[in-house]
Amino acid sequence: MTPVSLAQLTHINQALRDAGQLAQTLATQPFEIIEKGKNDFATSIDCQLDEQLSQQFQAWFPADGIITEENPDSRIQFHQNYERLWLIDPLDGTDDLIRIQKNYAVMVGLWQEGAPRAGWVYDPAADQLFYGGPSWGLWQSNGNDPAFPLKPSPPPHPTPDQAPLMIGYKDFQAYGAAIQHAIPETQFHFLGSFGLKVLQVITGQVGLYLYLNKRVKLWDTTAPLALAQAAGLICCDLTGEPLRFSADSLEHETLTHDQTILVGWPNYINCFRERLQLAIESV
Known part of the structure; x- marks a missing residue:
């Protein structure tokens, strides 16, 4: 059972890809580094994507709560009476972006009834989007190609050497x-x-x-x-x-x-x- 309509899914998938590709472009230009706390950093890129995604999700899901990493005031919504909450992390792995490394992602999760219901993780460097949820299955799309079911792959059983x-x-x-x-x-x-x-x-x-x-x-x-x-x-x-x-x-x-x-x-x-x-x- 999908938690969003096909039209909403199309919007979400495109929004995450757009945000991730924009992050890659902005990372090649001068950007501001913001110290939020001890060993906790954000950048002007985080803030720009945070605002962009927040506005989009508020427009698509006006009845839901929207909590974003870079907007502390949004966290109060977790303690209000929303049936569903969207959790937005505009740049997961900001330290890697700052170090000019590729291991960062754009993430959006749907929380409902006290548990994760669905999630989207976009890898800008690979141009790959992964999404799905417990009652929905797993999906992957590469670039602009159509999404396809992602089959989980268990690793080899652990051994004394591996x-x-x-x-x-x-x-x-x-x-x-x-x-x-x-x-x-x-x-x-x-x-x-x-x-x-x-x-x-x-x-x-x-x-x-x-x-x-x-x-x-x-x-x-x-x-x-x-x-x-x-x-x-x-x-x-x-x-x-x-x-x-x-x-x-x-x-x-x-x-x-x-x-x-x-x-x-x-x-x-x-x-x-x-x-x-x-x-x-x-x-």
Whole structure:
């Protein structure tokens, strides 16, 4: 069951591609870097895309709430009585854009009844759009080509010599040595965007993605975890508890998740979750 009409889907898909292609163009020109907090940056490109996408979604879905990363005032809508909320991350992986690297994405997620309902993740560098949701399936489009069903691809079963895991740069600096000691077969993979990391799991490039520093916000997670759930992946924390998206599991003002995050294929979660938990607790 699709959560949007065919006409709305066409609008959304084109809007994300337009925004991502614009980001690539603007990244080749001088842009402003804005420090929002400690080790937390935005750019004038983020702000421009944020406003552009916000206006489009408000026009297409006037009865829904619209929450965007770069508009703090929009977060109050999470605590109001909206049946549906659109979570917009105009640039997921801003640090990579600043470093003139390619691992950033444009993301939009649909939240409904306390859970991700649908998600869109656009990779500008590859000109690829991924979208879908738990009751909808997974879809991919390349450039202007028609969308086609995306079949999730499980990675090879972990062996004593091979266990590809995705981790963020900061988490690797804090916990990489402990994880490597506890799980010697670990092969670490790195990318900037949260959404692109999850897609690496869905497409079988790695078996599991772990996020540990509890700084991720609702607009970072809604879109990619809708895709992860559609792919049949497990989304839980280090204790094995399912990830929660309700008000009592998020910081009230910032909408920051209070859980660690594991996204992975069931065999990888079953094999590594407890070992990862022990490794993290040893630091």
